[in-house]
Amino acid sequence: MSIAAMEFMNNLMQSMGIPYAFVRWEEAPPDDRYWVGEYIEAESLTLNEDGFQETTFILRGYTSASWLLLEQDKEKIERNASQTAILPNGTGIAVSYHGGSIVPTSHMDWKSMKINLKIQEWKVK
Numbered sequence: 571m572s573i574a575a576m577e578f579m580n581n582l583m584q585s586m587g588i589p590y591a592f593v594r595w596e597e598a599p600p601d602d603r604y605w606v607g608e609y610i611e612a613e614s615l616t617l618n619e620d621g622f623q624e625t626t627f628i629l630r631g632y633t634s635a636s637w638l639l640l641e642q643d644k645e646k647i648e649r650n651a652s653q654t655a656i657l658p659n660g661t662g663i664a665v666s667y668h669g670g671s672i673v674p675t676s677h678m679d680w681k682s683m684k685i686n687l688k689i690q691e692w693k694v695k
Contacts, residue, residue, distance in 0.1 A: 603633035621693035
């Protein structure tokens with residue numbers, strides 16, 4: 571996953587008004603809820619030929635308040651995440667929503683949700 575794609579995802583989350591940080595919050599997270607992102611790159615058999623890379627981008631949401639906060643964010647993400655763009659570095663990107671799920675936590679007061687996005691990039695060589 572390119573740095574340009576990471577910036578694209580950061581800007582997308584900001585544009586939806588969803589508190590987000592890549593991997594972890596470096597400061598105290600917001601009181602109501604927050605999200606963090608990480609990724610898993612799929613092996614690309616054509617990366618050297620056409621610059622194609624596919625990534626699963628995982629968003630994890632946390633709250634100690636109502637489940638409704640996470641569900642509202644999930645709805646925003648589902649509605650707005652599917653996008654295509656040409657990034658400033660010339661990389662083509664396609665983002666698509668690939669589902670969400672509730673994730674159990676070991677702390678009774680905390681609620682968590684996971685959302686998977688598929689990111690496809692075509693890098694200019």
